[in-house]
Amino acid sequence: MDKITDVVMKPLEKSIYLKPYTMHFTQNGAKKTWDLLSVHDSVAIIVFNVTRNVLILVKQFRPAVYLGSISPEDRKIDNVIDTTKYPPENGITIELCAGIVDKNLSLTEIAREEILEECGYDVPASSLHLIGSYRSGVGTSASIQTAYYCEVTDDMKVSDGGGTDDELIEVVEMTVDDIKKYVTQSCVVKSPPSFLFGIYWFLLNKAPKVNQ
Template identity: 75%
Template sequence: MNKISDVVMRKLEKSIYLKPYTMHFTQNGHKKTWDLLGIHDSVCIIIYNITRNVLVLVKQFRPPVYLGTIDPEDRKVDQPIDTKKYPTENGITIEVCAGIVDKNLSLAEIAREEVFEECGYDVPVSSLEFIGSCRSGVGTSASVQTSYYCEVTDDMKSSQGGGTDEELIEVVEMTVAELKKYLIQNGVVNSPPSFMYCMYWFLLNKDKKSHL
């Protein structure tokens, strides 16, 4: 699934998802500038399978995460990245099911579609429990991410999931014990803050055995 090769860094080309800006402003009498991005808001969903007591998560290759593992001296524009020196596995993350808000639907309806598309569970909108919204990437984009929680059963799975061909998402499952081990392993978690927020919310609010 994640056989990645021919990695090359190039200058930003035309994008329908990113809109770069430089904001000019005056703060306490001092003129300042700030580079930032306009991006879509998003939804994310904690999925808990109550048939087998596992969290349903997704694993995928994230180019920005991979870039972050590459020494700045080796990020030369139009030069191939040495994938032996920098294994592309370094860019693989574990996340909760999520997606951008790019349709004329309610946030809950978009969340429901993402659960089906990425993880293969057909859930009713009414089963989605609203958790809350927060700002992500406050130094660059500050888009709004809205989180939900839903419980599923094996009977509700009607496809393999995996997202679109462009996304190449792998569905993974974790028991609560496996999740806790992942959260504390080596002090490094290859997941975004939204994952951490959602998992700690789950442990505090849904896991009866958690001592966090």
């Protein structure tokens, strides 16, 4: 997934995922503006394999994370990015199984589908435990993400996962000790805040039982 070439920055054109806006408003008598993005809501699932006591996570290339590793002077429109200077591995993240809400299904059913497509486990929707919903990207989009917890067994594994269509997703397994080391590393953690929220929820509510 790190075989990335021909990286060029272009202006945003018509998108089915992002809609940019500028909000004009008056606050306390002062006129202000704020740039915003309208994006899909989403689901995220903490998946724990109780057969082998490992968390089931996903690894993928995220263009936005890669962009964040590129200096402002090299991000100019139509500029070809030097992938030797900026290795594509800079944009590879470890995340919870997740997906956008773009189907006429319940959130639980969407979460169940994401587990099957990305991680390869076929689970009943009733096995998903609702953790809660929260706003993500409050400075730009404030979409709602709903988090679930799901326990799986090796017997539920029906495919290698990896996503659908042109997605390139790798399934990653981490023990409780592995994940503790990952989230407390001194380097920048290349995972989103929702990942950290989910992992710390797991460490607080589920990991003590695993270690007993």
